[in-house]
Amino acid sequence: MLRSCTAGLRSLWALRGRREGAARLSADLQPARRLFSTEKAVHKDWALPNPSWSKDLKLLFDQFMKKCEDGSWERLPSCKHTCTYKSEDFKTYFLDPQLVEGEGLSQAQLFTRGFEDGLGFEYVIFNNNDEKRTVCLFQGGPYLQGIPGFLHGGAIATMIDVAFGSCAAISGGAVMTANLNINFKRPVPLCSVLVIHSQLDKLEGRKLFVSCNVRSVDEKTLYSEATGLFIKLDPKKSST
Amino acid sequence: MLRSCTAGLRSLWALRGRREGAARLSADLQPARRLFSTEKAVHKDWALPNPSWSKDLKLLFDQFMKKCEDGSWERLPSCKHTCTYKSEDFKTYFLDPQLVEGEGLSQAQLFTRGFEDGLGFEYVIFNNNDEKRTVCLFQGGPYLQGIPGFLHGGAIATMIDVAFGSCAAISGGAVMTANLNINFKRPVPLCSVLVIHSQLDKLEGRKLFVSCNVRSVDEKTLYSEATGLFIKLDPKKSST
Numbered sequence: 001m002l003r004s005c006t007a008g009l010r011s012l013w014a015l016r017g018r019r020e021g022a023a024r025l026s027a028d029l030q031p032a033r034r035l036f037s038t039e040k041a042v043h044k045d046w047a048l049p050n051p052s053w054s055k056d057l058k059l060l061f062d063q064f065m066k067k068c069e070d071g072s073w074e075r076l077p078s079c080k081h082t083c084t085y086k087s088e089d090f091k092t093y094f095l096d097p098q099l100v101e102g103e104g105l106s107q108a109q110l111f112t113r114g115f116e117d118g119l120g121f122e123y124v125i126f127n128n129n130d131e132k133r134t135v136c137l138f139q140g141g142p143y144l145q146g147i148p149g150f151l152h153g154g155a156i157a158t159m160i161d162v163a164f165g166s167c168a169a170i171s172g173g174a175v176m177t178a179n180l181n182i183n184f185k186r187p188v189p190l191c192s193v194l195v196i197h198s199q200l201d202k203l204e205g206r207k208l209f210v211s212c213n214v215r216s217v218d219e220k221t222l223y224s225e226a227t228g229l230f231i232k233l234d235p236k237k238s239s240t
Numbered sequence: 241m242l243r244s245c246t247a248g249l250r251s252l253w254a255l256r257g258r259r260e261g262a263a264r265l266s267a268d269l270q271p272a273r274r275l276f277s278t279e280k281a282v283h284k285d286w287a288l289p290n291p292s293w294s295k296d297l298k299l300l301f302d303q304f305m306k307k308c309e310d311g312s313w314e315r316l317p318s319c320k321h322t323c324t325y326k327s328e329d330f331k332t333y334f335l336d337p338q339l340v341e342g343e344g345l346s347q348a349q350l351f352t353r354g355f356e357d358g359l360g361f362e363y364v365i366f367n368n369n370d371e372k373r374t375v376c377l378f379q380g381g382p383y384l385q386g387i388p389g390f391l392h393g394g395a396i397a398t399m400i401d402v403a404f405g406s407c408a409a410i411s412g413g414a415v416m417t418a419n420l421n422i423n424f425k426r427p428v429p430l431c432s433v434l435v436i437h438s439q440l441d442k443l444e445g446r447k448l449f450v451s452c453n454v455r456s457v458d459e460k461t462l463y464s465e466a467t468g469l470f471i472k473l474d475p476k477k478s479s480t
Contacts, residue, residue: 107359107382108430111392114383119347142347143354152351153417154401158394177393181421190345 047078047125052118056193056217057139064126064135076125076134076166080113112162119143123159125166132171132200136163139193151188159196160212160226167198168208168230175208179229186223193217206232287318287365292358296433296457297379304366304375316365316374316406320353352402359383363399365406372411372440376403379433391428399436400452400466407438408448408470415448419469426463433457446472 049058067073112121122139138159146152161177168175188194198212207229214224289298307313352361362379378399386392401417408415428434438452447469454464 108385108388109383111384111386111395142345143349144351145348146351147416148348149345152398152401153420154394154398155351157397157401157420158392161393161397176387176427177424179421179423180393180397181419183419184417187416190348 044080045077046080046113047076047123050117050122052139052141053122054139054191054193057122057137060137060193060195060217061124064124064137068126072130073126073128076127078113078124080110112158115141115143121155121159123162125163127166127170129170132167134163134167134170134198136166136196136198137193138196140188140190142190145190147187149190151190151192153184156184156188156194156214156224157182159194160214160224160228163196163198163212164210164226164228164230167200167210167212168228171200171203172206172208172230172232174233175230176233177228178207178231180226181228182224182226184224186221188214188223194223195219206234208232284320285317286320286353287316287363290357290362292379292381293362294379294431294433297362297377300377300433300435300457301364304364304377308366312370313366313368316367318353318364320350352398355381355383361395361399363402365403367406367410369410372407374403374407374410374438376406376436376438377433378436380428380430382430385430387427389430391430391432393424396424396428396454396464397422399434400454400464400468403436403438403452404450404466404468404470407440407450407452408468411440411443412446412448412470412472414473415470416473417468418447418471420466421468422464422466424464426461428454428463434463435459446474448472 049061053061064073065075068075112123115121118139119141120143122141123136125134125136127134136159140151140155140159144151144155146155157180160182161180164180165175165177193216195215195217196212197215198210200208201211202209208231210228210230212226212228213222214226215222289301293301304313305315308315352363355361358379359381360383362381363376365374365376367374376399380391380395380399384391384395386395397420400422401420404420405415405417433456435455435457436452437455438450440448441451442449448471450468450470452466452468453462454466455462
């Protein structure tokens, strides 16, 4: 049975949050001790420009925000600490209360939002619901280095997983990554901006098939292509 | 042409360093301004126990260190700033001098070694040269969270890429990831220890085919399986 974890749920919660009120959309800025607590969270949406964003990233962001004006596209907010959602749906599937209360987990934070501004993953995802596709604008910071001067393959795989997760969650609700298959075509220069176009290709029962390509800002350079398989979670079944 | 970046070169450099002297094996502990400079680096090997290592990880580490005593296995050292190697081989392939001297890159550090002790990727890789396989012992810290209480799929993909890179570099020298295909079977609890067994399956011209499985400490739980394709770099050709 395929039931691996992914950033898909993060995106799902973002989507749900959008419908259920702004207070559930974003992150707790306070230290990690706030996680899993019932304290009122201080919210922040991380999928917005900050001073570390390059001119290219800001320009693309503005272009997509324009596309949002007629409702065909929408920007997906993003949080830092998924745990603040206290997702009951998710607990049904996986969560061991002892694990949640464990010492190490008091510091838990979302992998892609744990870096200082500009050093790690800077990204925003836009969703076109009618076309079942998303566009992720991503700037990979200097802490994501693989070979000197270039992004680590794992950082690219991470962003593809995040982009896929959002795309699958639009149609699938609570989903999880079952497979990632990535072809790396060219090395990506560190600190450059990438555009990840993801598409829902097929929905077959609880299986969602997605694909993407990773391109340069001017779309001329193809850096990677990938496919993904996501599985809708079935609330009636536990995956652990 | 397949020529994406990977952690493989890091591992390659570790392997080379082992042959060429300890001074080239490990990392620069000083701030990032030291990168790309000619200053003498302060070296540290990050693939050694630190206080954040769990009992399980330390136990496994000790077991593999025992296996190293007869020379059948060897521990691969690990660095934080690949750039301190100033790899001329690599520059031949990809590096744009302007890029290397760019502002953002002055802070560059290896993705998997950029976290404080215990918060991110804690790992060590052991190599069995005769059997063409490696074992990576990995503890995923709280900053690698995906869904609450579990490791991010991208963090798992990253460690698989690192483990594959080491395995391929043993036979291939300078290699790069061309493909990663990962099946996620079960979510991995945050802060748990994983054992990644990688194997070189086939060498076909410049192509190296590798596979791995990701298991729990007691080997009873299979979390992920993956295959990878790596390409040997050809010093006579530029990939950019």
